[in-house]
Amino acid sequence: MESSSNEHIDYVFKVVLIGDCGVGKSSLLLRYSDDFFQESYLCTIGVDLRIRTISVDDKRVKLQMWDTAGQERFKTLCGHYYRGAEAIIIVFDVTSENSFSNVLRWYEEARQLSRQDTVLVLLGNKSDMADSRAVSTERAQSLAASLNIAYFESSAKLCDNVKETFTATTRKMMEAYQKHHRAHLPDDLTNSKSLHMSQPIKSSTSLNCFDCSIM
Amino acid sequence: MFCIVSPYDLLLCYSPSLCYITITHVSIISNCYLVCFRISELESALLIDDCDFGIIRNISKGRPLPADLRSEVWQIALNVSEKGNQLGNFNGLFDLAEQAVIRRECKSTVDRLGNDSIEKLALVSDLEEIITFYSKSKKTAFRADNGWTDLLQLLSVLKLPKPQLYNCFNALVTRYIPKYVPVSVLKSVTFLVSQTLGDSQECHKDGRPFHLFRLLLLYHDPELCSILDTKKITPDLYALQWFQGLFSSICDIDVCLNMWDVYLQQADPFLVFFLGLVLLVNAKEQIEGLGMEDKDKIIETLKSAPAALEADDIEDFCSLAQYYASKTPQSFRRHYQSPLFGIHKSTGVPDGVQNLPESQALCLPVSIEELLHANELGAGEGVRYFVVDCRPADQYNAGHLPTAFHLDANLMLQNPAEFSTAIQALVATQKQALESGSSAAGEHLCFMGSGREEEDQYVHMVIANFLQKTTQYVSYARGGYSALHQALEDNLANGITDHNPQSCICCVSVPQDSGSTLPNSSSFASKTGNLFNKLSVFGSTMKNRAAETKEKLSNYIKNDFPPEERHLRASDKVERGYKNMASVFSIGDDDEDDEDDEKEVVNLELWFSKPDVKYNFKCQQIRESNELAASHLLVTDSCMYVLRDMPKQKGMAMVVSRRPLKGIVKITSKKKLPELITFKYGRHEGEDIIVNDTERFIIEKAGDAVKVIKQQVVKIIDAEEQSQGSTASGQD
Numbered sequence: 046m047e048s049s050s051n052e053h054i055d056y057v058f059k060v061v062l063i064g065d066c067g068v069g070k071s072s073l074l075l076r077y078s079d080d081f082f083q084e085s086y087l088c089t090i091g092v093d094l095r096i097r098t099i100s101v102d103d104k105r106v107k108l109q110m111w112d113t114a115g116q117e118r119f120k121t122l123c124g125h126y127y128r129g130a131e132a133i134i135i136v137f138d139v140t141s142e143n144s145f146s147n148v149l150r151w152y153e154e155a156r157q158l159s160r161q162d163t164v165l166v167l168l169g170n171k172s173d174m175a176d177s178r179a180v181s182t183e184r185a186q187s188l189a190a191s192l193n194i195a196y197f198e199s200s201a202k203l204c205d206n207v208k209e210t211f212t213a214t215t216r217k218m219m220e221a222y223q224k225h226h227r228a229h230l231p232d233d234l235t236n237s238k239s240l241h242m243s244q245p246i247k248s249s250t251s252l253n254c255f256d257c258s259i260m
Numbered sequence: 261m262f263c264i265v266s267p268y269d270l271l272l273c274y275s276p277s278l279c280y281i282t283i284t285h286v287s288i289i290s291n292c293y294l295v296c297f298r299i300s301e302l303e304s305a306l307l308i309d310d311c312d313f314g315i316i317r318n319i320s321k322g323r324p325l326p327a328d329l330r331s332e333v334w335q336i337a338l339n340v341s342e343k344g345n346q347l348g349n350f351n352g353l354f355d356l357a358e359q360a361v362i363r364r365e366c367k368s369t370v371d372r373l374g375n376d377s378i379e380k381l382a383l384v385s386d387l388e389e390i391i392t393f394y395s396k397s398k399k400t401a402f403r404a405d406n407g408w409t410d411l412l413q414l415l416s417v418l419k420l421p422k423p424q425l426y427n428c429f430n431a432l433v434t435r436y437i438p439k440y441v442p443v444s445v446l447k448s449v450t451f452l453v454s455q456t457l458g459d460s461q462e463c464h465k466d467g468r469p470f471h472l473f474r475l476l477l478l479y480h481d482p483e484l485c486s487i488l489d490t491k492k493i494t495p496d497l498y499a500l501q502w503f504q505g506l507f508s509s510i511c512d513i514d515v516c517l518n519m520w521d522v523y524l525q526q527a528d529p530f531l532v533f534f535l536g537l538v539l540l541v542n543a544k545e546q547i548e549g550l551g552m553e554d555k556d557k558i559i560e561t562l563k564s565a566p567a568a569l570e571a572d573d574i575e576d577f578c579s580l581a582q583y584y585a586s587k588t589p590q591s592f593r594r595h596y597q598s599p600l601f602g603i604h605k606s607t608g609v610p611d612g613v614q615n616l617p618e619s620q621a622l623c624l625p626v627s628i629e630e631l632l633h634a635n636e637l638g639a640g641e642g643v644r645y646f647v648v649d650c651r652p653a654d655q656y657n658a659g660h661l662p663t664a665f666h667l668d669a670n671l672m673l674q675n676p677a678e679f680s681t682a683i684q685a686l687v688a689t690q691k692q693a694l695e696s697g698s699s700a701a702g703e704h705l706c707f708m709g710s711g712r713e714e715e716d717q718y719v720h721m722v723i724a725n726f727l728q729k730t731t732q733y734v735s736y737a738r739g740g741y742s743a744l745h746q747a748l749e750d751n752l753a754n755g756i757t758d759h760n761p762q763s764c765i766c767c768v769s770v771p772q773d774s775g776s777t778l779p780n781s782s783s784f785a786s787k788t789g790n791l792f793n794k795l796s797v798f799g800s801t802m803k804n805r806a807a808e809t810k811e812k813l814s815n816y817i818k819n820d821f822p823p824e825e826r827h828l829r830a831s832d833k834v835e836r837g838y839k840n841m842a843s844v845f846s847i848g849d850d851d852e853d854d855e856d857d858e859k860e861v862v863n864l865e866l867w868f869s870k871p872d873v874k875y876n877f878k879c880q881q882i883r884e885s886n887e888l889a890a891s892h893l894l895v896t897d898s899c900m901y902v903l904r905d906m907p908k909q910k911g912m913a914m915v916v917s918r919r920p921l922k923g924i925v926k927i928t929s930k931k932k933l934p935e936l937i938t939f940k941y942g943r944h945e946g947e948d949i950i951v952n953d954t955e956r957f958i959i960e961k962a963g964d965a966v967k968v969i970k971q972q973v974v975k976i977i978d979a980e981e982q983s984q985g986s987t988a989s990g991q992d
Contacts, residue, residue: 066492088490090482091622091724096676109673116489118471121620125717 055104058218059111060211061126063151064136065144066115069170072201073136074112077211082202089114091122101215108215127158131218132166134210137180139169139198145180145188152192162225164217165194168210173200299326306332313337313527322525324518324574331418337524338435340427347426350393358402362391365402369409373416387412390426394433407437407504414508414516436529438469438503438600468599469503470495471621472592473533479624480537480584483730484544491555495536498562502536510566518574526578529601530593534581539565589643589704589735591627622723625738626706628747631661632755634702644702646690650719651710651741659752659759661744663700664708665689669718672725704733710765711740742766860915864892867903867913872896875968879959881916882936891916893957895969898976900924900939902955917955921973922980925949927966935962 062070071089075081078095093112098105111130113123127133133155137144148167155165167189169180182198189196197213199206302319305311306329313336325333335341356362366387370380390412395402402408408429415428473495478485488494501509506523508516523531543565550558569577626645634645649656649664656666667686671679693701705726709719719736726734737744745766748755761767868876875895880888881902892913894901899920903913919941926940926949935958942951959965 086490087486089724090486090489090727092721093724093728094672094721096673118620119622122622122717122720125713125720 052098053105054098054107056106056219056222057109058106058131058215059109059129060132060134060214060218061111061113061123061130062134062136063113063123063127063155064115065138065141065147065151068115068136068138068141068144069201070115070136071112073168073170073199073207074110076201076204076207078110080204082204088116091119092126099212099215101212101219104219106215106219108211124154124158127155127163128160130159130163131222132164132214133159134166134168134214136168136170137185138171139180139185140171140174140177142179145169145185148188152194162221164214164221165192166210166214166217167192167194167196169196169198170201172198172205173203299329302326302329302333306336311336313339317525320521320525322522322578324571325521327517330517330521331420331424334418334520334524335420335424335428337527338428338431340424340431343427343431345423346430347390347393347423349397350389354388354392356392356395356402359392361404362395362402363388365404365409366391366412369413370416373413383416386422386425387416389422390429393426394430405500405504407501407509408433410501410505410509411437414513414520417513417517432506435601436506436523436532438467438529438532467496468596469533470499472596472600473499473503473536475592475621475624476533476537476584476588477540478727479588479733479735481541481544482727482732482734484540484547486727486730487547491558493555493558493562497559499536501563502539502566503532506532507535507566507569510564511569512567512571515569515571515574518571519569519578522574522578526582528585530596531578531581531585534584534588535577537584538577538580587643587733589624589626589630589706591630591738592624594627595625622720622736623727624735626735627738628743631706631737631744632747643704645704645706645735646693646700646702647706647708647737648686648722649708649741650722651708651715654763655710655715655741655765657758657760658763658765659745659756660741661708661755662757665700667722669709669715669722672722673718704735705731706735706737708737708744709740711742712765716740861906861909861912862903862915864903864905864911864913867894867901874972875965877959877961877965879957879965882956882958888958891957893959893965895921895972897972898922900969919955921969921976924969924973925951927969929962929966933958935959937962937966 062074064070066088067086071093072082074093074095075083078097089112091114095110095112096107097110098107100106111126113119113126135148135151135155137148139145152165152167155163159165167185169182169185185198186196195213195217197206197210199210201207302316302325305315305319308315316333316336320333332341363384366384369387370383373380373383387409391402391408394400394408411432412425412429415425415432418425418428420428474485477488477495501507506516507519511519519535540562543562546561547558550561631645631647634643647661647664649660649666650669651660652670653666653668656664656668660666665686667682671682690701690705692698694703707719707723707726709716719740723734723736739746742765745752745756745764752759752761867873873894873896875893877893877895879891879893881891881904883889890905892903892905894903899918901918902916904916906912906914919939923941923943924939925942925944926938928938928940930936937957937959939955939957940949940951941953941955942949944950
């Protein structure tokens, strides 16, 4: 799973998952990074990190996925991680009206604390629980449309549409990067906050560039 | 009834009940748990006019008290025996908005006591008066659930006269009941504010005591804390009554009286948190046994946990609480003392700058002062820390605590495999340090960041990782390295290892564009592998040694030779043109190329016996200020060194200058004073001599010295001419 240090990496992207407690952020990441689902629930303390390297459109992309705690007590702490993110995935639980109504708040916070070019995505989790569903796909879609962000629906438990969501998000990040990149060429390249890596990680100069981005 | 779960063995050594064998007065006291009590001694002590708290504590040794002495001891412990009649200031008006509620609550409180009816009536009016006056004088509204009636109920068992009852109540609430000021919420998190500042109940929920309690639980039992967090059982749901009434509303009255005996003798307002901790840890198995759905059941179980205590348990209960308290960093007390138990309602952040509001703190903070102090204490004294420095490698290399273990937080991001290896190394090192009793050893992990958000977000990630793995005793150093730097400002050279003022972020302290410089070299090092890492570390130690010497030297100069500093700077300017000499005097100027020429402090004997030192002459250098400095001229094949004696360090000298013999262009002596020799340094340009610098000495054996030096200079010039000649002839 983990890329060895001499592997060629084209992009390193930071993805932050936010949303209410218990909507399944950790489960989604666990499913995506380790293809595993845990029935018992344990809330995340502060922040957790998972890393996966994938191939999208012939590019090698290293995803650093930050799993933040949904609890209010960690809000300030987690807010620090928004700034460097290339994408923020707002997760809600399709069986919980409450988690859906909080999406707007999470969205505002993410917009406030993140960069302009950060990709925002809305993700409804627990799509497997059709019986207790409280938020219809249409409602979620129209909310996402009004916010001008993409909407996905997934089930970490059944491994449904998890990979697809991350792949699509990655593609969006690559697009956003290229857009941003073009707009700021050429002198912004060296101290750009974006993190394109045209060279393998072992090359030291591009490395600096990479590190700037995560700040 | 009350079982001791975890540190049982330690409790045995800790419990004072083991040393009661010498007791003489084992007489007929109603309760058997009082046997170990030296009653008559206490009685006689109480007869003395100026019997103070210390005497009481010495005699009763923190154990429960006999009922007949209780009220007197409590008043001394609460320091109210001399307070007089404060209640006399009451204007007699019962006109509070909540007066009806107060009356009702007082009545039901007295009903529970079960006295006879005449006493009851008198007591109800006493209690109402006390509460009304207290509420007015402290400008704090009464609420049925704020615990006042519970406290008064227990206090009224002492059957004190009204003024004394008021004084005790007043002192008890002020000193021992934590206040519930909601923590300030960051304004940037807008929706949080609107959510939490709803009704007063919400303020309670956000109250400081509960955040502190959770942090303490997290510190001692992260697993249990995580379970409760997951079930969304926050301390306010079960611990409110514990804190507000010091268990008086839950425990049996006799049990509670015993508990307060111990409590008031301990005089530690924070003890209630540790008592609560003991209760929680005891209930852990029960909590684990109950599922997600049983949230309410768990809350009820926890709420009523103190009710299971029996009088016999109190000593163990309190000893266990003390055990937990002794295994907890102490600095939180200072931080929370004024907001929780201060006389004035505190609304802001209590002291100093905080990285996070405490409600958002990831784990228990430890002050730098405590960290430094803990390192000084001997083994077995208090909490000892194993400091884990999580800053990027370049920052670590530019200065760190001598005892700090370095764990680069960025590694977790860059190379998880290496990171887990590093954690294994950390655990092994900690274990080893503990076994060998090293000064760096400590059971308690204290993580240190830089004190700046850009690095500390990664440090938090590492801390969260440890907490996630339910590691016990995890804390962070409040303020991080910058606080450490500030605390050691006057003693940086000794307090911080490898301190390099050129690269230490606190010394440089130029506001930097976040992200432009910080993590570069660290990740650079981690990426390019160990070799580079080592090299960079090596390089920086080299640099640091030079910097350290410089620092010492500048201190030395400042302390002992005020005029010299001026001189050195002046000569520095003069010598700048001189190659290899440039940085000799330039304190604070770090030119890596000139490392060899850093002003060194050396052992004279050692230098005299060096094989390449051909001659040495005792002399006195005439400094610009015309002062004389006892020195030595050392001549080698190619150089002349000036070593100056250090009056404070016998046998040591500092290398003032190193002159290539080639650069000596003129040696003159005064006819009237043949010992006074002037050396002129410079270079030849054609026929002209360009003099860059001059040094004057009074040399004991001036004749010999000049002769020897001249010979050496001639030798070098000859050798040079020869080599030039040979190259020239080779070209022919």
